[in-house]
Amino acid sequence: MKNPSLKILTYILITVSAFSCKRKPSNETGQLPRIAIAGLAIESSTFSPALSDEASFRGKYGQDVFSTYSFMGIDSPLRKKAIWIPTLNGHAIPGGAVKREAYEVLVLRTLDSLKKHLPYDGLYFDIHGAMSVVGLDDPEGDFIERIRKVVGKKTMISTSMDLHGNVSLRLAENSDLITCYRMAPHEDAMDTKKRAVTNLIDRITSGKGKPAYKAWIPVPVLLPGEKTSTRIEPGKGIYKAVAPAAAQEGIVDAAIWIGYAWADEPRNHAVVMVTGDDKEKVTRTAEKLAQSFWDARSRFKFVAPTATLAESLDKAIGSKKHPFFISDSGDNPTAGGAGDVTWTLTEILKRPEFKSAKGPSLIYASIPGPEIVTKALAAGVGKPVEGYAGAAIDARYAPPIKLSGNVESIYKGDKDAEVEVVIKIGSVHVIVTRKRKPYHKEIDFTNLGLEPRKADIVVVKIGYLEPELYAMRADWLLALTPGGVDQDLDRLPYKRIQHPMFPLDKNMKDPDLKAKLVRLSNEL
Numbered sequence: 001m002k003n004p005s006l007k008i009l010t011y012i013l014i015t016v017s018a019f020s021c022k023r024k025p026s027n028e029t030g031q032l033p034r035i036a037i038a039g040l041a042i043e044s045s046t047f048s049p050a051l052s053d054e055a056s057f058r059g060k061y062g063q064d065v066f067s068t069y070s071f072m073g074i075d076s077p078l079r080k081k082a083i084w085i086p087t088l089n090g091h092a093i094p095g096g097a098v099k100r101e102a103y104e105v106l107v108l109r110t111l112d113s114l115k116k117h118l119p120y121d122g123l124y125f126d127i128h129g130a131m132s133v134v135g136l137d138d139p140e141g142d143f144i145e146r147i148r149k150v151v152g153k154k155t156m157i158s159t160s161m162d163l164h165g166n167v168s169l170r171l172a173e174n175s176d177l178i179t180c181y182r183m184a185p186h187e188d189a190m191d192t193k194k195r196a197v198t199n200l201i202d203r204i205t206s207g208k209g210k211p212a213y214k215a216w217i218p219v220p221v222l223l224p225g226e227k228t229s230t231r232i233e234p235g236k237g238i239y240k241a242v243a244p245a246a247a248q249e250g251i252v253d254a255a256i257w258i259g260y261a262w263a264d265e266p267r268n269h270a271v272v273m274v275t276g277d278d279k280e281k282v283t284r285t286a287e288k289l290a291q292s293f294w295d296a297r298s299r300f301k302f303v304a305p306t307a308t309l310a311e312s313l314d315k316a317i318g319s320k321k322h323p324f325f326i327s328d329s330g331d332n333p334t335a336g337g338a339g340d341v342t343w344t345l346t347e348i349l350k351r352p353e354f355k356s357a358k359g360p361s362l363i364y365a366s367i368p369g370p371e372i373v374t375k376a377l378a379a380g381v382g383k384p385v386e387g388y389a390g391a392a393i394d395a396r397y398a399p400p401i402k403l404s405g406n407v408e409s410i411y412k413g414d415k416d417a418e419v420e421v422v423i424k425i426g427s428v429h430v431i432v433t434r435k436r437k438p439y440h441k442e443i444d445f446t447n448l449g450l451e452p453r454k455a456d457i458v459v460v461k462i463g464y465l466e467p468e469l470y471a472m473r474a475d476w477l478l479a480l481t482p483g484g485v486d487q488d489l490d491r492l493p494y495k496r497i498q499h500p501m502f503p504l505d506k507n508m509k510d511p512d513l514k515a516k517l518v519r520l521s522n523e524l
Contacts, residue, residue: 033204034119037065037086038110038147039126040103043094043164045262045336046132047492048484050096050393054105057090061113065089068126071194078194081201082122087113089126093416093438094336096393096484097132098139107143114150122156122200123147125175126193129165130260130336138267141170148174153522156203156210160196162186164225164260167271169216172518176210177203178273180255182239184229185466199252210522211252211275215286215515219270221297221502224261224487226329226463226478229303234296241292245285250278256289262336262485264496274515283515290513297502303464304478306487309347312479316457317353317360321474323452326459330483331394335463337484339436340368342390343397344481348428348459359427360456365439366420366431368392369403373434376407376421383407385423389432397482403430409449422448429455440466463487 040057065086066072072079088110114120125144133139144157151157158177161167163184172178177199181192203209230239239256246254257271270293274286304327307315316324333339345364353359369389379385385407388400405425412419417433424430429450431439439445439460445452452458453472463485465473480487489504500508 031083033082033121033201035082035084035122035124035200036114036117036120036151037084037124037126038088038114039124040090040106040131040143041126041128041162042092042098043128043130043162043260043336044097044132045094045484046097046264047262047486048096048336048338048394049396050338050484051134052092052095052098052102054102056092056095056098056102057106058092059088059090059106061088062086069193070190071197078197078201081205085117085120093436094334096336096338097134100134100136103133103136103139107146111146111150114147118151120151120155121204122158123151124197124200125157125159127159127161127165129161129167129180129257130263132263132265137265138168138170140165141168141174141267144171144174148521148524153524156200157521158196158200160193161257163256163258165257166259166265166267166269167216167257167273168267169518172214172216172273173524174521176521177252177275178214178255179253180257182230182242184225184235184258185231185464187467195253203252208277210520212277212520213275213279213282214518214520215272215274215282216518217272217286217290217513217515219272219290219293219513220498220500220508220511221270221293222259222261222268222489222497222504223300224463224485224489225258225335226303226487227300228258229464231464232301232303234299238292238296241289245274245289248281248285250281251276251285254285254289256293261489262492264494266496266498268497269501279517283517286515287513294511294513302478302487304476306478306480309344309479309481312477313348313351315477316475319475323455323458323472323474325465325469325473325476326457327463327465327476327478328459328461328481329463329478330481330486331461332463332483332485333436333461334438334440335485337461338394339461340390340392341394341397341483342367342399342401344459344479345390345430346398346401349401349425354426354428357424357427362428362457362459363445363450363452363455364428364430365445365458365460366417366433366437367401368434368436369432370434372403372423372432373419373421376410376423376432377419379407381407381410394484403432405430411447420448422450438462441468442472
C-alpha cells in the first residue's frame with residue numbers, strides 16, 4: 001500500500017472497528033443485563049479421614065447449570081430478565097476435605113469460562129460456605145477473590161449460602177449482596193437462591209447498583225446444626241426475625257450464619273450480615289440480630305432427645321410407638337461424615353433381640369459395601385450372600401463388618417448410590433450401597449421394597465430428621481454415636497479455631513458485637 005492517505009484511512013477504520021467490537025456491560029447500553037452463574041458447594045469435615053475429589057461435585061457446565069434451579073426454567077420470568085452465562089456449578093454430598101488438585105481444576109475451569117464471555121453486569125455465586133481444602137484456608141474466600149480478579153470491580157456479585165456456612169471477611173468484602181437460608185432443615189433452600197438472584201437483577205436494572213453498606217459481625221459461637229434447628233426455640237424465634245429485618249426500607253438483605261462446627265479453621269463461627277443503603281438501619285439491624293443470637297447461646301438444645309446408642313436401642317425396643325427413629329448422628333454423610341463407620345451397625349447386630357427373624361423389625365440406612373453389593377448382584381434376590389462392608393475410609397471406631405444374610409432386594413440406577421441392595425440378617429434389614437448415599441425421603445426406602453412406616457425401628461445415618469422422615473416418625477432419639485461429625489464438640493481435637501469460643505470456653509466474657517462496615521468490592 002503506497003498511498004499514505006489510504007494507509008492512514010485504513011488504520012483509522014481498523015481501530016474504530018476494533019474499539020466498537022469491545023462489548024460494553026449491558027447496563028450501559030440499555031440491553032438486558034449480562035449475568036454469570038458459578039459456584040461450588042460442599043460441607044467438609046476436617047475431623048474425617050475422607051477426602052473429596054473432583055467427581056464428588058458432579059459438576060454441571062453451560063446450559064446444564066439451569067437444571068439446578070427450579071425458578072430458572074426456559075420460560076420462567078427470571079430467565080427472561082437477563083442474558084445468562086452459566087459457567088460451572090458443582091454440588092457435592094458433604095464429606096471430607098477437598099483434594100487441593102481437585103479444587104484447583106474446578107476453580108480454573110470456572111475462571112477460564114468466565115474469561116471467554118466478559119464483561120458481566122452481575123454474577124450469581126452459589127456456594128455452601130463450609131468447604132475445606134487440603135492446605136488452603138477459606139476456600140470460598142479464595143474462590144471469590146479469584147473470580148473478582150477476572151470479572152473486575154464493577155461486576156455485582158450476589159452470593160447465596162447455607163446457614164451452616166462460614167463468612168470470612170474476604171468473602172464479605174468481595175460479595176456485594178449476600179444471603180443464606182433461614183430454615184434448618186433447609187426447606188427454603190430454593191427460595192433463598194431465588195432471592196439472591198432476584199436481588200441481583202433488581203439492583204442492576206433499577207440503577208441502584210451495589211448497596212452502600214455491608215455490616216459484618218462475627219459472633220464467637222460454634223454449635224452443631226442439631227442444636228440450632230429452626231423447628232424449636234431459640235432458633236425458631238431468632239430466625240423468624242430475619243425476614244422482617246430484611247424487609248425494612250433501606251435494607252436489601254439480612255442473614256445469620258450458624259457456621260460449621262466440624263472444621264478446624266479460624267473462620268468457623270457464627271456471623272451476622274446486613275446489606276443496604278441506610279447506614280443507621282444496616283448497622284442497628286445487624287447489631288440487634290447478633291445480640292439476639294449471643295443472648296440465646298445457652299438456650300440452644302438438641303432438636304431431639306439424645307442418648308447413647310445402647311440407651312436408644314433399649315428405648316426403641318421397649319416402645320409401643322412405631323416407627324421409632326434413631327439418628328446415627330456421628331457419621332451423618334450430609335454433615336461431612338465418611339458415611340462408612342460400621343460401629344453402630346456392629347452394635348445393632350450384636351443385640352440378641354435382632355438375632356431371630358421374628359425379632360423387632362429394624363431398617364438400617366445405610367453402609368457402603370461395593371464388595372458385597374457385587375456378590376449380591378451375582379447371587380440374586382432371595383439368595384444368601386456373605387461379604388464385608390464399611391470402614392474403607394473411616395475405620396477408627398470399628399473394622400469392616402462381615403454381613404451374612406439373604407438378598408431381599410436390589411435397586412440399580414440411583415444417582416448417588418449407583419446400586420443398592422437390602423440384606424436381611426435376623427430381623428434387621430441392612431441397606432448396603434456401592435457408593436455412600438443419604439436417606440432423606442420415603443421413596444429412598446420404598447424403591448427397595450421397604451416400608452419404613454410399618455417398621456418397628458428405623459436407624460438412619462443423619463442428624464436432625466429431614467421433613468419426610470420427621471413427618472412419619474412416631475418417636476425419635478438422636479444417638480450420640482462416634483464419627484467425623486461427632487455431636488459432642490468437646491471430644492473434637494480443635495487446634496486452630498479462634499478463642500474464646502462458646503461453648504468451648506464456657507466462662508468467656510461478652511464479645512464486642514458492634515457492626516463492622518466492611519469495604520465495598522470497588523474499594524478493594
